Amino acid sequence: MSGALAVLAVEEPLLEVTGLTKRYGGRIGCTDVAFDLWPGEVLGIVGESGSGKTTLLRCLAGELAPEEGRVDYTGGAGTVDVLAMTEPERRRLMRTEWALVHQNPRDGLRLGVSAGANVGERLMAAGWRHYGRIRETAADWLGRVEIDPTRIDERPTAFSGGMQQRLQIARNLVTGPRLVLMDEPTGGLDVSVQARLLDLIRGLVRDLGLSAIVVTHDLAVVRLLADRLVVMKEGRIVESGLTDQVLDDPQHAYTQLLVSSVLRV
Amino acid sequence: MTVTDYNFAYLDERTKKMIRRAILKGVAIPGYQVPFASREMPMPYGWGTGGVQVTAACLEPTDTLKVIDQGADDTTNAVSIRKFFERTAGVAVTTSTEEATIIQTRHRIPEADLSEGQILVYQVPIPEPLRFLEPREPETRRMHALEEYGLMQVKLYEDISRHGHIATTYAYPVMVEDRYVMDPSPIPKFDNPKLSDCAAIQLFGAGREQRIYAIPPYTTVVSLDFEDHPFERGGTGHCCALCGARDSYLDEVITDDAGSRLFVCSDTAFCEARRAAGHVGPGAPAGFGEDAA
Numbered sequence: 366m367s368g369a370l371a372v373l374a375v376e377e378p379l380l381e382v383t384g385l386t387k388r389y390g391g392r393i394g395c396t397d398v399a400f401d402l403w404p405g406e407v408l409g410i411v412g413e414s415g416s417g418k419t420t421l422l423r424c425l426a427g428e429l430a431p432e433e434g435r436v437d438y439t440g441g442a443g444t445v446d447v448l449a450m451t452e453p454e455r456r457r458l459m460r461t462e463w464a465l466v467h468q469n470p471r472d473g474l475r476l477g478v479s480a481g482a483n484v485g486e487r488l489m490a491a492g493w494r495h496y497g498r499i500r501e502t503a504a505d506w507l508g509r510v511e512i513d514p515t516r517i518d519e520r521p522t523a524f525s526g527g528m529q530q531r532l533q534i535a536r537n538l539v540t541g542p543r544l545v546l547m548d549e550p551t552g553g554l555d556v557s558v559q560a561r562l563l564d565l566i567r568g569l570v571r572d573l574g575l576s577a578i579v580v581t582h583d584l585a586v587v588r589l590l591a592d593r594l595v596v597m598k599e600g601r602i603v604e605s606g607l608t609d610q611v612l613d614d615p616q617h618a619y620t621q622l623l624v625s626s627v628l629r630v
Numbered sequence: 631m632t633v634t635d636y637n638f639a640y641l642d643e644r645t646k647k648m649i650r651r652a653i654l655k656g657v658a659i660p661g662y663q664v665p666f667a668s669r670e671m672p673m674p675y676g677w678g679t680g681g682v683q684v685t686a687a688c689l690e691p692t693d694t695l696k697v698i699d700q701g702a703d704d705t706t707n708a709v710s711i712r713k714f715f716e717r718t719a720g721v722a723v724t725t726s727t728e729e730a731t732i733i734q735t736r737h738r739i740p741e742a743d744l745s746e747g748q749i750l751v752y753q754v755p756i757p758e759p760l761r762f763l764e765p766r767e768p769e770t771r772r773m774h775a776l777e778e779y780g781l782m783q784v785k786l787y788e789d790i791s792r793h794g795h796i797a798t799t800y801a802y803p804v805m806v807e808d809r810y811v812m813d814p815s816p817i818p819k820f821d822n823p824k825l826s827d828c829a830a831i832q833l834f835g836a837g838r839e840q841r842i843y844a845i846p847p848y849t850t851v852v853s854l855d856f857e858d859h860p861f862e863r864g865g866t867g868h869c870c871a872l873c874g875a876r877d878s879y880l881d882e883v884i885t886d887d888a889g890s891r892l893f894v895c896s897d898t899a900f901c902e903a904r905r906a907a908g909h910v911g912p913g914a915p916a917g918f919g920e921d922a923a
Contacts, residue, residue: 453776475784477763481791482784489787490780496790496856518791 377439379404379544379576380425385434387417387424393600394420398434400595400605404543407570407577409591409608411584411623417600418580422548425578426465427455440543460490464537468549470529473536474521480507480532481517487540506535510565527558531565538569545570545577551586563589584627588612596620639686639719645669649687649842653833656844661806662774663757668840678711678736679837681753685734688749688833689715694722696730701738701879701896708736725899737800739821741878741900744830746847752815754836757843759803759813779811782854790859799864805852806845819853820863820879826851868893873904874911 378401387394395417402408410418423429425436427447436447440462447455459465467473474483484503485493493499504514510531512524521529530550537545550566551559567590570577579590587594587608594611596604596619604617615621637643645667652666671679689695695715699707703725711734712723724730727742734751744750760770763781773781782803789797802819806812814825815834825832825845832845845851853861869876871892878900880893895901 452772456776456778475763478784478788479791482787485787486780486784488780489783490778494783494855494857496787497858499787500791 377444378402379406379439380578381435381437381439382425383435383437385421385424385431385436387420387429387431393417394429395424395597395600398597398600398602400602402544402576402578404576405574406593407575407579407591409587409594410578410580410597411582411587411594412597413582413623416597418582418597419548420600421597422546422578422580426463426546427459438544460487461540462543464540464542464545466530466533466537466545466547466550468552470521470526470533473533474529476520476522479518479520480512480524483521483532484536484539487536491540502539503535506539507532509569510535511561525558527554527562530554530562534566534569538573538575541573543576545575547577547579549581549583550579551581551583559586566590584612584624596623636718638691639689639715639721640672641669641683641686645683646687649683652842653684653687653844656833656842657831657846659810660845660849661810661812661843663841663843665840666842668837671837673710673714675838676755677707678734678753680835680839680842681734681736681751681837682711682714682835683837684751684833684835684842685715685732686719688732688751689719689721691719691721693731694724694729695719696724696727696733696899697735698733698738698740698897698899699736701740701881702898704898726903727897727899737816737818738879738896739817739824741875741895741897742903744828746829748830750828750830750832752817752832752834754813754815754834754839754841756801757813757834757836757839757841759801759811774810777809779805782811783856786854786856786859790856796855796859796861802861803854805854807849807851811854812843812845812851814851818864818879819861820865822851822853822861823863866893869911870895870901870904871911871913873901873909875901875904875909 380402383399385398386396398421412418424431437444438447481500481503484506485499488499488502504517507514507517512528512531521532524532551562563586581587591608594608595602598619604611604620611620612624615624649666652664656664669683671682673679697708697712699705702708715721716723727740732749736753758770760773760781763785764770786796800818801813801816802822804812804814804822804825827848829847831847834843855861866880868880870878870880872894875895878895878897881896882891882893884891
């Protein structure tokens with residue numbers, strides 16, 4: 366009941382992307398991309414390699430500067446155009462209300478310090494200065510991503526690939542962000558580890574009421590995680606809609622090709 | 631004694647002007663690392679080339695110079711730098727902290743209180759406190775600019791998780807005037823409280839890294855810590871074997887190969903002044919410290 370009320374109370378999208386264009390010289394990274402993301406929603410971005418998925422995500426995360434477009438984010442400080450933010454504001458946003466999960470956990474973790482410090486870093490960056498509480502919170506989060514909390518003082522290099530990815534997720538979610546950007550979160554993991562990770566992400570997204578944008582080339586991933594899908598080809602969005610609708614009844618020729626290319630066991 | 635082939639204090643006037651500009655900027659922005667065009671000095675890196683350049687830029691013919699290395703006036707580094715300025719600048723030198731107008735130091739702050747008008751010059755090997763946590767220099771500069779110091783706290787967190795307490799005992803990071811996190815050079819954390827609200831100007835020179843930074847007089851300098859693991863000054867719990875001082879920083883000296891040891895003041899000038907004033911310690915083996923006295 367309260368869930369239904371919460372949905373009714375939502376009037377504005379969390380993220381409103383309009384006319385986003387990024388060129389690499391004469392070539393197109395992504396062009397005229399527009400979509401809305403609503404609170405509590407998971408949006409999947411699919412497409413083949415080179416279709417502009419990662420360019421789009423990096424533009425949203427502020428790692429690339431797009432030539433045109435707006436990214437309006439409605440958060441704690443009202444509605445702001447993320448692209449027009451100053452660097453300090455953007456970095457503050459990225460370590461409080463937003464989070465970015467890299468494809469390769471080594472890009473998103475500090476390998477030289479312990480797992481606890483990796484999770485605690487965002488808390489300390491947010492101003493936490495009580496060791497006991499930081500450690501307690503870090504241990505709690507390790508447990509939530511199914512890492513044995515007794516391994517809190519081990520370095521991420523001692524962890525398997527799947528554990529590193531889960532650690533990266535814990536590190537990103539510890540400050541309770543509203544929006545999580547994920548770039549191929551299951552890339553490079555074997556299928557059984559993938560399945561557990563997807564299960565975990567799905568649980569966390571539902572429990573915490575997160576909104577997420579998941580970039581992947583793996584249609585099985587978005588089938589499990591995403592509420593809505595955006596299909597990209599050559600830097601443009603060619604089709605969008607509810608996940609089941611797009612996957613079961615693809616309209617665009619490219620989407621049909623993509624769906625029919627999935628290997629079945 | 632003075633070598634006349636060199637300009638006063640070895641460096642040419644244009645170089646000194648350039649260094650003074652960097653010093654002025656450093657004093658204007660306490661704790662901020664100012665880049666400067668460090669020169670080759672007639673000594674190897676790691677021997678205090680940064681400190682020597684700062685001292686050379688500050689020296690006037692009327693100055694009295696004191697040079698200490700780990701608190702002592704009579705160790706190789708201190709003796710050679712003191713001799714260098716005696717020969718190239720012809721300034722008066724002293725071992726007394728009170729009489730000196732410029733004190734160049736490696737790894738210590740003198741025990742005696744510094745006064746207004748004095749300049750304390752530190753030799754700095756690595757000026758960047760975030761260096762071993764974030765290897766990218768442009769990134770650390772951005773972190774300083776945006777006051778993103780969560781990472782510095784990560785280092786202290788790691789200390790506690792591994793050792794049960796903050797195990798950093800030297801080069802203990804400090805926050806200067808509530809703005810910049812600074813590496814106070816490898817002084818023992820015992821000396822950290824003396825950085826704050828000091829009457830003298832404190833200048834830091836890193837020759838190889840080409841950075842100068844400063845703490846102007848009466849600046850607030852706070853050692854970083856956690857609420858539940860506050861900064862502790864530490865100490866040996868012993869007293870000086872020669873002068874009996876209990877509040878000074880002590881060196882542990884191994885006296886034979888049977889495990890005997892004793893503790894003596896690291897600040898030799900302080901220890902000698904106390905002994906001259908009649909203070910006596912619990913005693914040292916016969917002959918120990920006599921050549922210094």
